[in-house]
Amino acid sequence: MEVCYHRHSKRSRRFYSDDGPADSPVVDYLASYPSATLNQAILRLAQLAALLRGNQPYNVFFNTLWLILNDISLGLAFSSFLSENDINALLANRLEPCLIHTIHRLLNWLDSWPAGLKLNTELSRFYAHSLALLSHTFTHLVRLLVDHFQLTLTIASIVSHFGASFALAFFIDVVSLLTAHITISYALSRIVYRRTILAVRSLFNLFRGKRYNVLRHRTDNWEYDMDQLLLGTIVFTLLAFLAPTIFAYYALFAALRVAILLLFASLEILIAFLNHFPLFALVLRIKDPARIPGSMYFEVSTDDPQKPSLELKSQPLPLSVIFSQYIRLASFLATHYNPLRLLYQLFIGEYLAAMTCPSSLIQ
Template identity: 45%
Template structure:
């Protein structure tokens, strides 16, 4: 009994000791946590709180950072589009002078190649005569074009150098009157309800003020940057046209003067192009919004996934809101159209002048002068094909039984001797259509691009009016030779 009681007392004591030990451990953990919290609070009290100015500066910095991120995200796509467009452009597409240098380098390369081919043909008498004739004509035609270009350019360059002051004054007066004063006067005239045309007053005032200021800004740039150096620019144009060929084969000549004049025209009319792009962008957006609202009235919408117009049911709130927007656009559209038509006409006039200069440049670079002279002087040296010419000849008959001792001639004559047709192979000279085939294709491309109906449609739809791409009116002699 004593042993059993002793064992039971020992087990109870062990259980009580475990419980006491567990309670003490929990209390110790709580005390440790409380001590850590107390130490953290004491350490935080030792730190100096930020002042009001530091808090305000931090808030302003965060605000500026957020605004900068929003600004970058807003302009990221347009900047990316501009960079992608500029990366796809070549320097030849930006400047006609650079393209003219490339054309002259191409002509020199073709001359070197054809010189070697002609020398090989002289040593080899069994070469193809048609290939030799083509290379011979092309070689001397290119030489004549370059010599004529240098000669005309020398004369024109001397004229520019001798009269650079007078030409600079005339050019400055023309630019200020036509490109600066005339657009500003027309914009103010549109803002004053011309001919009873009642435009929206607020929108017209905004258009007129914005475009007048833009033209005035570019006019100030021209007056302070370009006009003071205009006599020097004209004199340099004359030097390049006269003596540029002495420096290098790629410079000089009348073609280089035309190319420089083209680039200068683009620079002087830059403000008109910018105003046209802005007005065209607004016009196209208004036209697109009007078309969308018109589909809304008809209960339709454009399905961009299937690229078609589908039927759709709109709520009464959507129809009411669409009616309000359509009424607003209907009253603002005449004002937008008037200012867009003004700059579209100015842009069209600029494109006509640019097309004339490009045509003249193509005429001087690729005119078949030598071939035309050969066609007039000796057309047989320009083979354009072969043909048979039938010649009628008289056939003589020998009488039967005639001797060979001379007692009889052995020939019989009759009133109607027999005849026969003999084919003779002859060379057919090249026709004028074959000589001017380049200009036939060029005229077809120009007529297609500058078709009045196509231009009128582009103006109505708000499509950007651009000159014809230069690679479409350029005759690539490297590939053709």
């Protein structure tokens, strides 16, 4: 028989609060620094500073220490892998064909009426030549990296000595640099597509005899002159002929942008697990659950039926609470990368940003 009396200890509040985890480093890991390597370095310095202060609970202290040691061990193994294998010969000659030539082939494919879709010839040629020139400009950067790819691998091997999380962060920065032309092409095509969508919406209001009121943020009835309706018809005709071409090039680079964001999200989740996985708490939960109490309860002792007594016992922290920050992370990811949300953003031409959190990195 148990008496329903529960009380969270101060130690348990380190893992949990009424509205979720008291400290959510997994979700808050994604800070707003432009460099993932710099972001990881700041986090590691914060972890080391917290260890040197020694004012943390023992479970948080040893969990951070274990994570740092495991991260360094994995980083040393990855550094050894880079040193013992000829990665340069495997990847160096594939960067330019993958990053530059593939883009050129896709642009030429769109410019040659793909699948019988007849695009506007002049606009399609302008798109293809302009974006191909932009990607060709980055060819010098890719060739510079190819010529010094062994140096890049050496830097990655040195960075890996600080931990596998540093190696992943360095890889994110390198990929961001190599795909900058794709990001710029996506941004330019998105702006044109977004303006087209807004123009079509305005023309739709024009033909319905309505106008958007910017002061009241609503759509009001409005009377248009014949000249305005005629001009709107001409503009709508132009947009109707140009919209398929604009959408085709926008869809191409939007798909590439989604693929890059999914790659970054996967790597950032791995880094978050390396930095914040509750390893020590999980080991204690399995080995000695009493050392991580989550609540207390009274149990009626039946050893002596003549003298019943209440025995105060500790209830260990449940696994759902230990991994509650990862439940929040999964919820955040499901919301940010919801397919319906992404499709809606793609349709209306909103910019697909990387996953970020409003909270700061260092608590």
